Amino acid sequence: MPADSDKQQQETETTTEKYEFIEDLPGVGPATAQKLRELGYHTVESLAMATTREIEAVGVSDKKAFQVIQAARSSIGVSFIRADQLLKQRQSIARLTTGSKALDKIIDGGLETQTITEFYGEYGCGKSQICHQLCVNVQLPIEQGGLNGGVLYIDTENTFRLERIVQMSTHLGLNPEEVVKNIIYAEAYTSDHQMFLLENADEIIKANNIKLIIVDSLTAHFRSEYIGREMLASRQQRLNKHMHKLTALARAFNAVAVVTNQVMAKPDQFFGDAIHPIGGNIVGHTSQTRIYLRRASHGPIRIARLVSSPYLPEGEEILKVTENGIEDVSEEEKATKSRGR
Numbered sequence: 001m002p003a004d005s006d007k008q009q010q011e012t013e014t015t016t017e018k019y020e021f022i023e024d025l026p027g028v029g030p031a032t033a034q035k036l037r038e039l040g041y042h043t044v045e046s047l048a049m050a051t052t053r054e055i056e057a058v059g060v061s062d063k064k065a066f067q068v069i070q071a072a073r074s075s076i077g078v079s080f081i082r083a084d085q086l087l088k089q090r091q092s093i094a095r096l097t098t099g100s101k102a103l104d105k106i107i108d109g110g111l112e113t114q115t116i117t118e119f120y121g122e123y124g125c126g127k128s129q130i131c132h133q134l135c136v137n138v139q140l141p142i143e144q145g146g147l148n149g150g151v152l153y154i155d156t157e158n159t160f161r162l163e164r165i166v167q168m169s170t171h172l173g174l175n176p177e178e179v180v181k182n183i184i185y186a187e188a189y190t191s192d193h194q195m196f197l198l199e200n201a202d203e204i205i206k207a208n209n210i211k212l213i214i215v216d217s218l219t220a221h222f223r224s225e226y227i228g229r230e231m232l233a234s235r236q237q238r239l240n241k242h243m244h245k246l247t248a249l250a251r252a253f254n255a256v257a258v259v260t261n262q263v264m265a266k267p268d269q270f271f272g273d274a275i276h277p278i279g280g281n282i283v284g285h286t287s288q289t290r291i292y293l294r295r296a297s298h299g300p301i302r303i304a305r306l307v308s309s310p311y312l313p314e315g316e317e318i319l320k321v322t323e324n325g326i327e328d329v330s331e332e333e334k335a336t337k338s339r340g341r
Contacts, residue, residue, distance in 0.1 A: 042203035049248030097145030099326035106315035120261035121293035149211025
């Protein structure tokens with residue numbers, strides 16, 4: 001019986017039709033395809049991660065929406081599978097180096113594709129510097145910790161600087177002109193604009209071999225536009241939708257998703273760290289890996305702490321931010337820091 005099941009499964013896998021364009025999907029004609037694109041669904045991969053309620057907005061029935069999504073999911077291999085097959089699929093997950101071997105160590109070799117990694121901390125702790133470094137690192141060959149891909153960078157605080165990209169790429173021996181060509185940049189002016197950019201990013205991601213999606217910062221606009229407790233529910237609902245879209249894109253295109261997050265202080269908290277990330281449980285549950293960055297007492301030294309991960313223990317390492325980018329701290333510098341405590 002198990003042998004028959006395996007045979008049937010293999011036959012199903014070999015006969016599954018692959019669709020390149022959304023017009024190729026059963027039940028999707030030119031008019032429906034145009035409406036789907038207006039909603040932000042430009043690729044089969046993005047449709048595979050959609051919900052029937054979202055697709056119904058183009059004017060199709062619940063049944064037809066379900067059929068379209070199922071066809072898209074079958075095309076890219078999204079279905080029920082055995083755990084041993086899942087183990088094989090997990091081998092397709094790649095890792096992106098941060099530039100610091102110490103930080104890579106506590107996150108099991110680098111940032112995972114298909115998940116969201118969140119960096120949070122106070123102003124000046126190095127969040128945007130790490131994002132700049134990742135923009136360069138992702139273009140490195142796989143054997144050097146890169147992903148041989150491009151970057152989609154959504155900037156909400158006007159902190160992106162090409163000068164830093166040039167410095168970091170030159171230090172790694174890369175051609176700065178080639179590196180900047182592989183960075184697709186967009187500045188988001190409002191939270192609505194920020195969501196719109198991500199919702200219409202699938203075609204750009206596919207066409208430019210994007211392997212890293214950065215939103216820096218995730219919560220800046222939401223925090224400034226949704227003020228007061230009466231706006232909290234609306235803010236959290238939109239943040240939730242935004243982050244789930246980011247997760248869907250990361251999974252559909254096997255890309256690394258990185259968000260930076262602002263923090264708030266709780267002056268009434270007398271024990272432990274009074275610094276907490278914005279976004280509450282919505283952001284906490286959706287970010288698979290959370291890293292807290294903070295300054296050391298002096299100089300370029302930063303402390304990175306892995307706060308949460310689905311399978312890794314908490315850990316803490318130190319690194320430094322220099323003109324060259326994100327680097328490890330030497331043993332001598334560690335000793336100096338210890339003496340300064």
